[in-house]
Amino acid sequence: MRKLSSLEPQKVFGFFEDITQIPHGSYNLDGIKQYLIDFAVSRKLEYVADDVGNVIIKKPATSGYENVPGIIIQGHMDMVAVCDEGSGIDMKTSPLDVFVEGDLIGARHTSLGGDDGIAVAMALAILDSDDIPHPSLDVVITANEETGMEGAYGLDISNVNNRRLLNIDSEDEGIFTVGCAGGARVKCTISSDTDSIPDGFTILECKVSGLLGGHSGTMIGLGRANAGKLMGRILGAGCKVNSNAFLLKLTGGTADNAIMLESIATIAVPSADSGAFGSAMMDECKIIAKEYADTDPGITFCVTTLDNAVNEVKISLKRASDFLNELPFGVIAMSKDIEGLVQTSLNLGILKSESGEMTAEFSVRSSIGSERDELIERLKKITEGFGGTNKVTGVYPGWEYKTESPLRDKMIKVFKDMYGYEPKVEAIHAGLECGFFMDKASDIDAVSIGPDMQDIHTTSERLSISSTARTYEYVLKVLADKD
Numbered sequence: 001m002r003k004l005s006s007l008e009p010q011k012v013f014g015f016f017e018d019i020t021q022i023p024h025g026s027y028n029l030d031g032i033k034q035y036l037i038d039f040a041v042s043r044k045l046e047y048v049a050d051d052v053g054n055v056i057i058k059k060p061a062t063s064g065y066e067n068v069p070g071i072i073i074q075g076h077m078d079m080v081a082v083c084d085e086g087s088g089i090d091m092k093t094s095p096l097d098v099f100v101e102g103d104l105i106g107a108r109h110t111s112l113g114g115d116d117g118i119a120v121a122m123a124l125a126i127l128d129s130d131d132i133p134h135p136s137l138d139v140v141i142t143a144n145e146e147t148g149m150e151g152a153y154g155l156d157i158s159n160v161n162n163r164r165l166l167n168i169d170s171e172d173e174g175i176f177t178v179g180c181a182g183g184a185r186v187k188c189t190i191s192s193d194t195d196s197i198p199d200g201f202t203i204l205e206c207k208v209s210g211l212l213g214g215h216s217g218t219m220i221g222l223g224r225a226n227a228g229k230l231m232g233r234i235l236g237a238g239c240k241v242n243s244n245a246f247l248l249k250l251t252g253g254t255a256d257n258a259i260m261l262e263s264i265a266t267i268a269v270p271s272a273d274s275g276a277f278g279s280a281m282m283d284e285c286k287i288i289a290k291e292y293a294d295t296d297p298g299i300t301f302c303v304t305t306l307d308n309a310v311n312e313v314k315i316s317l318k319r320a321s322d323f324l325n326e327l328p329f330g331v332i333a334m335s336k337d338i339e340g341l342v343q344t345s346l347n348l349g350i351l352k353s354e355s356g357e358m359t360a361e362f363s364v365r366s367s368i369g370s371e372r373d374e375l376i377e378r379l380k381k382i383t384e385g386f387g388g389t390n391k392v393t394g395v396y397p398g399w400e401y402k403t404e405s406p407l408r409d410k411m412i413k414v415f416k417d418m419y420g421y422e423p424k425v426e427a428i429h430a431g432l433e434c435g436f437f438m439d440k441a442s443d444i445d446a447v448s449i450g451p452d453m454q455d456i457h458t459t460s461e462r463l464s465i466s467s468t469a470r471t472y473e474y475v476l477k478v479l480a481d482k483d
C-alpha cells in the first residue's frame, strides 16, 4: 500500500516513495540505477549511464527557454543505509517501511534516504512533466557519494552540457551553500631509534581523556583540544626532567575526521627520576586544563606504573614528543570572503604504534587547493626532519567561493520574491560533490540547497513535507526565471 500518495506535490512524493522501495545503500545501486535508466527510456529522454555508476538524463529547453543558460540538477542516488540494532532488517534487500507523522516522513527502524532521494525525486518530477517551463537540463545522479564521492570523482564532465549547477544535497531550507572544503588524509610515520631499553627503567602508562572532540570539518573552529597534541606537550614536559626516556606504545582516536578524544602512551623512564617525571607531566596537564577551561572543561590526565609493557616501538621520548609538538593542528586560516568560515585546517585523528613505527594520521581540509597542498607539504617537511616518511591518500578538491556567480544572484533574487526575505549564503568546511565538478570544469557556477531534514545518516532521519513542497516550488521558479 502506498503511504505517501496523498502528499503534495504528488509527483515528487510518488517518485520518492518508489525510491524508498528499492534498496539503495552505497555500493548496492544496481536496482536504483536500473530504475533511473527505465525512467529515461520510457520517456524517450537521452541518458548516459557511465562506468562509475552515475546516471545522467537530459531534457531540452522548453519553448521560449532555448537561449536561457541551461541548468544541471544534481543529487546522489546512494543513501547511508542503517537500521536499529536487533531490528533484523536486511538493508541490502528490504524496502523501507515509510510513515508520515505530522509534517515529517520517516522510516521505521531505518534511515530514510531523504539524503539524497528527495533530490532524485524532484529531478524526476521535473523531467516527467510537460507543463514546467525550463532551460536545457542535465540531471546528474551520482553514485556512492556517501563513501567518498566516487561517482563525482569519476564523472566525465564531457557528458554534461550545462554549466550552472544546482546541487540539492543540503539539509536546511533557506541556506544556500556556495563553497566547501577539499581535503586529503596524510599519514606521518617515524621509526624506532633503538633496539632495547637498558636496565633501571620504570614503565609508566599516561592517559589524557575527558575531551569533547567533534567533527573535524564542522567543529574545528571551536578551538577544542586534541588529545594527541596534548599528549605531545605532556610527554615533552616530562622529558625536561630527564630526556633519557623512551616511548613504547602510543594510541589515540579511531577516525581521521574526528577530533581525538583520548590518548594513551606507555613510556619507560629512568627509575630514579620516575616520581619527578610523573609530577612534571601532571603539572603540565594542570596548565593545559586551565588553558582549555572554556572549550574542554573535563580534561584529565593520569599516570600509572606498570610491571611490564608491550614494546610496540622504542623511540626516544624526546624525539617522539618533539615530533608531536611540531606537527600543526587546528585552524590554519580563516576565509577573507565569508565571515567566520574556516578556510584551511587540519586534525590529528589517529595515533598508532606498531611494528617499530609510530604513526600520526591527519585530515587536512581547505577550500583553496594550493593551501591544502602547502599544508600537506609542511607535514612532509616536518616528518622528513625527524627521519620519517609520509603517505597522502584520498585527495579531493574544494569549492572556492566565487565572488561572481550569476546563478547565485538569480537564486537569491527568486528566493526573495518567493519568501520575502534573503536566504543565508554560507560556505562549509566539509566536502560536497560540487568541488569535483569545478575541478573538472572551472567555469561551473554552483549553489547547493535542500529541504529541511533532521538526523540524516541515522534511524531517526526525518524529512519535512512542507519544506520539500516549498523547496520544489522554489526550484520550479528558478527554472522558470530567464536571467
Ligand SMILES: [Zn+2]
Binding pocket: 076, 115, 116, 145, 169
Ligand atoms: Zn547527501
